[in-house]
Amino acid sequence: MRQVVNYFNTSIWTLVSFILVISLILIPLASFLSYSFFTVEGTDIIHEFSLFNYIEFFTGEIYISTFIRTIFLALIVMSICIVLGYPVAYFLARYAGKYKYVILLMLIIPLFMSYIIKIYMMRSILGFSGLINKVLKMLGIIEKPLEFFLWNQNAVIITLVVILLPLIIIPTFTSLEKIPRNIVEASFDLGCKPFQAFRYVIFPIGLPGLIVGSIFVFILALGDFVTPQLVGGTSGFTYGKIIYSNFGLAFNWPFGAALASILLFVSVIVILLTNYLTSKSKS
């Protein structure tokens, strides 16, 4: 009897988890995809299959170039995050001792803050009368405020880096911290100088964490539309912003859905590709 109940319980839970996945992930995705094959006339959506949106994407003047520019932007953000984040994660994992979790917590706390608030905060730091310009002026280094920091691509990059940095530090820290002390000692024992120990042992073993973090940063930067909206001005136009304007301003949902599907497709390709490359480098 009990076995029957147990069996019943397990199947119920399996069913529930399947329903959740299907209703919350697969159905929205499917409807999303299907919308991308519809068209718009005036304000009405024509529910008929058409490749019009995709043709528009590949033939339109700005879409592909913006997409490529956004991919570059995301790559730049990712690279800066790696360069800044890896040393922090490395230091935390290997040298911060008993303080490491306190410092890590301080890095995580900003993740709980509203994304919009953080962007506004960055605006007040980077702006014409923002913190940086004021300090530079006070120190007499500049005479009039620098325009380098706001309403352009630089501002988008800086803001995205600040916001996304924890996302690369945390998984990198986790994978570096998991490396047993013995393994590092073994590398010294076998004749490694500190740099060699890093190159042959610590870096390769910690690499999966860095890759996960880099994918987080890349994909979030790729799809972001709020940051360019708020600090990017006119020159900081990104792909995410085009998608946003199709949904929010132009009310062309089918075209927005098509652009978003392309973004999703590229993101999935990136994830699969890194997955393939890391599993290949292991064997």
Added chain:
Amino acid sequence: MMTEILELKNISKSYGETKVLNNINLKINNNEFFTILGSSGSGKSTILRMIGGFVKPTSGQILFENKVINEQPVFKRPFNTVFQDYALFPNMNVSNNVGFGLKIKNINPVKIKEKVQEVLSVVGLENFSDRMPQELSGGQQQRVALARAIICEPKVILLDEPLGALDAELRKQMQLFLKEIQKKIKISFIFITHDQEEAIFLSDKIAVLNNHKFEQIGSPKDLYYKPKTTYMAKFFGECNLIECKIIDKKNDTIKVESEYGQFCINQNTDFSLGESIIFGIRPEEIQILNKSNSNSIELLIKDIEFRGSTSNLNVKSKNNKNYLKIQNISSNISNNFQQGNSINLEFNTALGTIFKNETSS
């Protein structure tokens, strides 16, 4: 051919207020299987880590071939370690793990490959070179770790409780394997364990660590037959410790009085008449006699432990709680006895040990 290669001189180590090692001294010879034996937390791993260069002594000197190496960094020391949990590199397969030490030394890859195959066949893993460490059993990982150390041709291999994680059966196999391989490759092993039987079986020399110091250093037989302290007497196997007072002394014999009666000890000693001593006698060195003789004592059987072909007896005197253990009596003999019987015993006193009685004033 025994030349001394490694020496620890007056080494002490403290972590803050806690003293881990107190002024220890150690000499290790070429080609020696040297075991440091101690309970967990006794500081034995610290000694090994000091030799390896992972820990610095608070005071004292580490000498290798008569040169002080205290300040030499790990990667320059001619020693290699086999770590307790093997510490194989999870990102490399077996042959890359084994060849790692040579790769770091920039040796020609073709040569490395040859050497790796050679060493892998020494440890019996020639068919596993492409496996990842995670795909190996504990015993196999152990052998990879050993191969990785051997290939560097170090002067000393340090083994930090390498058999600790293995089950009893595999442990026995690996003990045999370690002993054979050490004789074959002729490199000094410094081996750490808390297992006395393992230490006796493997070692040329054993250093017993107790209370932050070496209690005694010597060959397994020395430690068993000539323990220097009562701690050592009890450490390997059983030993009856009898408090005695010297009541007569001749050239090579002393007569003592104990709670079990009076008997003569056929040994030369520096202790003088009237002094209080402790006489240690192993259970197997007590004989049961049919008839009393001039040096026998008569005691009562407290209980008989039947163990099949042999039995153990515990015997005591009439008015006393303490008892002596007698082991490995043929059951043919012990079956004739009953609890409470009185029997005549004689100590094979030449193989007993006389200790100073530290507790008496």
